[in-house]
Amino acid sequence: MARRNKYAEDAKKGKLSKENLKEAIGLFKFILPYKVSFIIALLLLVLSSSIFLIFPDAAGEMSNIANGKGKWGLTLNQLGALLAVLLLSQSILSFIRILLFTRVSERGMADLRNQLFQKLITMPVPFFDERRVGELTSRITNDISILQSTFSITIAQFIRQFILFIGGIGFIFYKTPRLSLIMLATIPVVVLGAMVFGRFIRKIAKERQDKLASSNVIVDESLQSVHVVKAFTSEWLELKRYKQAIESVVNVSMRLAVWRGLFLVFVIFIMFGAIFFIIWMGAQMVQSGKMEVGDLTSFLLYTVFIAGAIASFGGVYEQLLTALGATERVREILKETTEPIDLSIAENQVKQLKGDIEFKQIQFSYPSRLDIEVLKGIDMKIAAGKKVALVGASGAGKSTIIQMLLHFYQPDQGEIFVDGQNISDYSLSEYRQNIGFVPQEVMLFGGTIRENIAYGKQGTSDKEVQAAAEKANAWEFISTFPEGLDTIVGDRGIKLSGGQRQRIAIARAILRDPAILLLDEATSSLDAESEKVVQDALNVLMEGRTSIIIAHRLATIKDVDCIYVLEHGKIIEQGSHAELSVKKDGAYSNLAKLQFELS
Numbered sequence: 253m254a255r256r257n258k259y260a261e262d263a264k265k266g267k268l269s270k271e272n273l274k275e276a277i278g279l280f281k282f283i284l285p286y287k288v289s290f291i292i293a294l295l296l297l298v299l300s301s302s303i304f305l306i307f308p309d310a311a312g313e314m315s316n317i318a319n320g321k322g323k324w325g326l327t328l329n330q331l332g333a334l335l336a337v338l339l340l341s342q343s344i345l346s347f348i349r350i351l352l353f354t355r356v357s358e359r360g361m362a363d364l365r366n367q368l369f370q371k372l373i374t375m376p377v378p379f380f381d382e383r384r385v386g387e388l389t390s391r392i393t394n395d396i397s398i399l400q401s402t403f404s405i406t407i408a409q410f411i412r413q414f415i416l417f418i419g420g421i422g423f424i425f426y427k428t429p430r431l432s433l434i435m436l437a438t439i440p441v442v443v444l445g446a447m448v449f450g451r452f453i454r455k456i457a458k459e460r461q462d463k464l465a466s467s468n469v470i471v472d473e474s475l476q477s478v479h480v481v482k483a484f485t486s487e488w489l490e491l492k493r494y495k496q497a498i499e500s501v502v503n504v505s506m507r508l509a510v511w512r513g514l515f516l517v518f519v520i521f522i523m524f525g526a527i528f529f530i531i532w533m534g535a536q537m538v539q540s541g542k543m544e545v546g547d548l549t550s551f552l553l554y555t556v557f558i559a560g561a562i563a564s565f566g567g568v569y570e571q572l573l574t575a576l577g578a579t580e581r582v583r584e585i586l587k588e589t590t591e592p593i594d595l596s597i598a599e600n601q602v603k604q605l606k607g608d609i610e611f612k613q614i615q616f617s618y619p620s621r622l623d624i625e626v627l628k629g630i631d632m633k634i635a636a637g638k639k640v641a642l643v644g645a646s647g648a649g650k651s652t653i654i655q656m657l658l659h660f661y662q663p664d665q666g667e668i669f670v671d672g673q674n675i676s677d678y679s680l681s682e683y684r685q686n687i688g689f690v691p692q693e694v695m696l697f698g699g700t701i702r703e704n705i706a707y708g709k710q711g712t713s714d715k716e717v718q719a720a721a722e723k724a725n726a727w728e729f730i731s732t733f734p735e736g737l738d739t740i741v742g743d744r745g746i747k748l749s750g751g752q753r754q755r756i757a758i759a760r761a762i763l764r765d766p767a768i769l770l771l772d773e774a775t776s777s778l779d780a781e782s783e784k785v786v787q788d789a790l791n792v793l794m795e796g797r798t799s800i801i802i803a804h805r806l807a808t809i810k811d812v813d814c815i816y817v818l819e820h821g822k823i824i825e826q827g828s829h830a831e832l833s834v835k836k837d838g839a840y841s842n843l844a845k846l847q848f849e850l851s
């Protein structure tokens with residue numbers, strides 16, 4: 253619904269300015285590789301539309317021949333045969349043209365889709381902070397579909413109607429100039445009147461649509477929160493709201509009906525009136541011998557062509573404006589600057605890092621919320637192979653530190669070094685290749701368990717995948733599935749529990765074998781047994797790498813080399829579990845006391 257309104261808006265506010273036309277022409281570059289097909293298709297279109305123009309004249313000529321007044325010097329049978337040949341060639345040309353146009357638009361738009369997706373997927377993380385995913389996907393789906401139908405249908409339709417319009421007018425002026433003048437003075441006025449009428453009616457129809465949509469929102473909301481409605485015994489309130497909404501739908505509908513009725517009156521009286529008026533004039537000319545019956549026939553057929561063309565121009569224009577809106581949204585993305593991602597990383601041998609990490613006075617605010625400083629001077633030094641933990645209240649900045657280390661964002665101040673080199677100086681993909689990340693909420697990709705474990709790594713054998721799954725304590729549940737590693741998970745597959753998903757993510761990280769491991773521990777508590785299983789898996793995973801764990805349960809981090817306690821973007825305490833626990837009134841010992849009291 254919202255989308256549809258947006259397009260309507262585009263069409264409304266859209267103007268054919270120089271700039272957005274230039275933008276639109278920029279998109280032609282995507283059909284450039286298929287220009288030969290496109291040009292042939294255009295030529296075929298011109299040819300078949302021109303042939304089409306002969307038919308009304310031929311129809312008139314037929315009746316003239318029947319009256320013994322033929323002008324082409326053909327017999328009825330000859331003309332019939334000629335028409336059959338024309339029709340056949342017309343059909344063949346149209347068939348080929350449709351295939352060509354489709355080829356051009358489908359291929360061109362497929363290229364555009366690929367390029368757009370490549371652009372999106374290589375955009376830096378802050379880009380996604382400022383946009384809604386649904387809005388981005390709709391550029392690839394809806395916006396490009398609009399462009400596609402513009403290239404495959406609208407342009408062709410416009411050219412065709414334009415030829416019929418010009419050709420039709422040319423024909424009738426050449427053959428029946430007087431009647432044409434009368435026609436030209438009436439039909440366009442009537443068609444334009446009808447268009448204005450039509451637009452007005454569409455506006456009211458849209459208003460009705462909107463009212464209906466808001467009445468649906470009431471149903472949606474009240475059914476979704478039916479528990480609240482019932483608990484508050486406010487069924488009557490919802491009924492009242494709905495009744496009001498429906499009432500206004502009826503009111504708009506009635507207004508719509510009045511205008512529809514008037515439109516019909518207009519059509520009956522004015523439109524058919526004009527047509528009969530012209531026929532009447534023509535009939536008089538035939539009667540007085542100024543015109544042949546056949547000419548009147550072909551004249552009327554041309555008039556139908558011309559009227560149809562005029563009527564179609566409005567729709568074409570609106571469609572083009574909509575396409576311009578879509579073009580703008582697509583081009584907006586194409587113009588963005590991406591991260592320097594190396595797309596051939598999977599095939600390359602990357603440099604192995606050792607995993608020394610140093611944060612030097614890191615200050616940071618998220619680009620989308622510059623007023624709040626999230627990290628206020630973080631200093632950390634973690635030697636290769638050590639395990640450290642970050643603890644602290646929700647919102648203290650723990651996940652942010654991990655995101656900084658993944659180089660999702662640039663620090664405002666300070667530097668991050670890995671193996672003694674500023675992380676900005678590494679090739680981004682090569683650097684990230686050395687990091688394993690187990691996120692707080694594990695989302696699996698739709699596909700098999702094997703694909704999810706081997707994710708992002710090319711050419712892993714089943715054996716390796718199974719070994720990783722075993723180390724992650726995931727094999728025990730995977731092997732109970734009849735399909736094993738081929739079990740489909742994700743949207744259309746089976747649902748895995750939180751702990752199972754986490755173990756898949758751990759297996760994924762084990763298979764990647766990174767120098768640096770980042771773990772954002774899930775807050776949702778697992779039951780004691782699964783927790784132990786996951787914890788064991790993590791311990792295996794952490795062996796021999798620099799690991800940073802964000803821990804919510806202190807019990808899981810007793811053995812780490814150093815614990816950093818964060819508060820409001822600052823490190824307020826650091827040391828081993830033993831060191832921090834003995835600190836009287838220390839932040840960590842207070843936290844620990846609280847947790848052990850609770851448990």
Ligand SMILES: Nc1ncnc2c1ncn2[C@@H]1O[C@H](COP(=O)(O)OP(=O)(O)OP(=O)(O)O)[C@@H](O)[C@H]1O
Nearest residue numbers: 381618620621626645646647648649650651652653
């Ligand atoms: N993408 C973002 N854009 C803007 N602000 C953000 C973003 N992500 C986090 N923040 C803000 O940064 C601050 C630190 O968030 P962070 O996610 O690092 O906290 P955390 O310590 O991981 O908390 P939790 O324990 O709840 O996961 C919070 O105030 C949060 O609102």
Ligand SMILES: [Mg+2]
Nearest residue numbers: 650651652692
């Ligand atoms: Mg967090």
